[in-house]
Amino acid sequence: MHAPASRPPIIYLDNNATTRIAPEVFEAMVPFLTENYGNPSSAYSFGKRVEGHLKEAREKVASLLGCTPKEIIFTSCGTESDNAAIWSALQTTGKKHIVTTQVEHSAIMNQTDWLEKNGYGVTRLPVAADGTLSLADVEKAIRDDTAIVSIMWANNETGVLFPVEEIASLCKKRGVLFHTDAVQTPGKIDLRHVVQSDIDLLSMSGHKLHAPKGVGVLYAKKRTKLVPFVIGGGQERGKRGGTENVASIVGLGRAAELAIGRLSDEQTRVRALRDRFENALLERLPNLYINGKRDQRLPNTANIAFDFVEAEAILMMLDRSGICASSGSACTTGSLDPSHVLSAMGLTPARARSCVRFSFSHYNTDADIDHALQVIPPMIEQLRAMSPLNADHPDNFNYDIEAAREKEEKLMAQTMAAINE
Ligand SMILES: *Cc1c(COP(=O)(O)O)cnc(C)c1O
Numbered sequence: 001m002h003a004p005a006s007r008p009p010i011i012y013l014d015n016n017a018t019t020r021i022a023p024e025v026f027e028a029m030v031p032f033l034t035e036n037y038g039n040p041s042s043a044y045s046f047g048k049r050v051e052g053h054l055k056e057a058r059e060k061v062a063s064l065l066g067c068t069p070k071e072i073i074f075t076s077c078g079t080e081s082d083n084a085a086i087w088s089a090l091q092t093t094g095k096k097h098i099v100t101t102q103v104e105h106s107a108i109m110n111q112t113d114w115l116e117k118n119g120y121g122v123t124r125l126p127v128a129a130d131g132t133l134s135l136a137d138v139e140k141a142i143r144d145d146t147a148i149v150s151i152m153w154a155n156n157e158t159g160v161l162f163p164v165e166e167i168a169s170l171c172k173k174r175g176v177l178f179h180t181d182a183v184q185t186p187g188k189i190d191l192r193h194v195v196q197s198d199i200d201l202l203s204m205s206g207h208k209l210h211a212p213k214g215v216g217v218l219y220a221k222k223r224t225k226l227v228p229f230v231i232g233g234g235q236e237r238g239k240r241g242g243t244e245n246v247a248s249i250v251g252l253g254r255a256a257e258l259a260i261g262r263l264s265d266e267q268t269r270v271r272a273l274r275d276r277f278e279n280a281l282l283e284r285l286p287n288l289y290i291n292g293k294r295d296q297r298l299p300n301t302a303n304i305a306f307d308f309v310e311a312e313a314i315l316m317m318l319d320r321s322g323i324c325a326s327s328g329s330a331c332t333t334g335s336l337d338p339s340h341v342l343s344a345m346g347l348t349p350a351r352a353r354s355c356v357r358f359s360f361s362h363y364n365t366d367a368d369i370d371h372a373l374q375v376i377p378p379m380i381e382q383l384r385a386m387s388p389l390n391a392d393h394p395d396n397f398n399y400d401i402e403a404a405r406e407k408e409e410k411l412m413a414q415t416m417a418a419i420n421e
Pocket of ligand 1: 016017076077078079080082105107152154155156181182183184205206207208214215216
C-alpha cells in the first residue's frame with residue numbers, strides 16, 4: 001500500500017479542452033437537479049414552471065448571438081450540433097458535396113470522412129503556414145452540387161480565426177448554405193452581430209464556456225430549412241427530439257450571460273496573460289515557435305513548438321507539477337501521429353510532435369502564469385539535454401518517416417524511463 005501521494009494544486013491551462021463550471025452556473029442548475037424536476041412538456045403547472053426557465057435560458061443564449069430565441073435549438077453537445085447541421089443540409093438540398101477545411105475538429109472531420117466513404121463528395125481546403133485560409137480557395141471549391149460549406153470560426157488547437165462572416169456572404173451569393181463550428185468562440189470574441197451576418201447555421205457547446213458537459217446549441221437562422229438529426233418527440237419545435245436537459249440548459253443560459261459580461265476581461269486581462277506567457281518563454285528559450293497567425297487568434301490560446309522535445313514528455317512532466325495542458329493532437333497517449341491541424345500548416349512531423357497547447361480562461365491568474373513560467377523553461381532544458389534529436393533533427397519532409405518513428409518510439413521510451421527514475 002502506498003501512502004497517498006501529495007498532489008500539487010491544479011493549474012488548469014487547458015480551457016479549449018473543457019472549462020470549469022462557473023459557481024454561478026452551478027447555483028442556477030441546482031433547483032432543476034433537486035425539487036424542480038418536472039418535464040417541461042407536461043400539462044400541469046409543476047412541469048409548465050420548468051418550461052418558463054427553459055424559455056429564459058433560450059433568451060439568454062440568443063442574446064449571445066443577437067438572435068431571436070426561436071433561432072436557438074438545444075442539443076446534447078457541440079458534436080451533435082455539427083453533425084446535425086451537415087446532415088440537415090444534405091437532406092434539405094438533396095445535394096452531395098460538402099466544402100470544409102483540413103483543420104476542423106474531429107466532429108466535422110470524422111463525419112465528413114464517413115460521408116465520403118458513403119458516396120458523398122468532400123473538398124477539404126488547405127491552410128497557409130500561419131494557419132489562415134484563403135477566401136479565393138473557398139470560392140473556387142463551391143460547385144453546383146455543393147450542399148453546404150462548413151468552416152470553423154476559431155481553431156481549437158491554434159486559436160486561429162477564420163473570416164467566417166465574409167465566407168458566409170460569399171456562400172449566400174452562390175446560394176449555398178454556410179455552417180460554422182463556433183464552439184471555441186463564446187466569451188472570447190463578440191458574437192452579437194451573428195444575426196446580421198449570412199451565417200445560416202452555427203454550433204456551440206456548453207462545456208467550453210463554463211457550463212456543463214453534455215449540452216450544446218445549434219443556431220439556425222430564421223427561414224433556414226432544418227430536418228432533425230435526432231428524431232423523436234416534438235421538443236425544440238420539432239427540430240430536435242428528446243426531453244430537454246433542463247438543468248444543463250438553464251446552466252448554459254447563465255453561462256451565456258456571464259460570457260457576455262466577461263468578454264472585456266477575456267480580451268484584455270486574459271489576452272495579456274497569454275501574451276506574457278508566450279513572450280517570456282520566447283525570451284527564455286531558443287528554438288521555440290508560436291503556431292498560428294499571432295494577431296488573428298483567440299485571445300486565450302497559445303500553441304507552442306518546443307523543438308527537439310516530445311510534447312508527450314512535456315505533458316507528463318507538467319502533470320507532475322499539477323499543470324494541465326495538451327498536445328496539439330487529439331491523439332491518445334503513446335500515439336506518435338502528429339496533429340492534423342499542425343500538419344496542414346506544413347509543420348514537419350517532428351516539429352508537430354513537439355507542440356503543446358496552453359489555453360487560458362477567466363479563472364486563470366497572474367500567479368498561475370508565474371508558476372508555469374518557473375516550471376517550464378528548466379523542464380524544457382532538461383528534456384532537450386536528454387534528447388538525441390537535438391543532434392540530428394529530421395527537420396524536413398524528405399526523411400524516412402517509418403524509420404524516424406521507430407527511432408522516436410525508442411527515444412520516447414528512454415525519455416520516459418529517465419523521467420521515471
Ligand atoms: C470541443 C469542440 C467540439 C465538440 O464539442 P462537444 O460538446 O465536446 O461535443 C467541436 N468543435 C470544436 C472546435 C471544439 O473545440
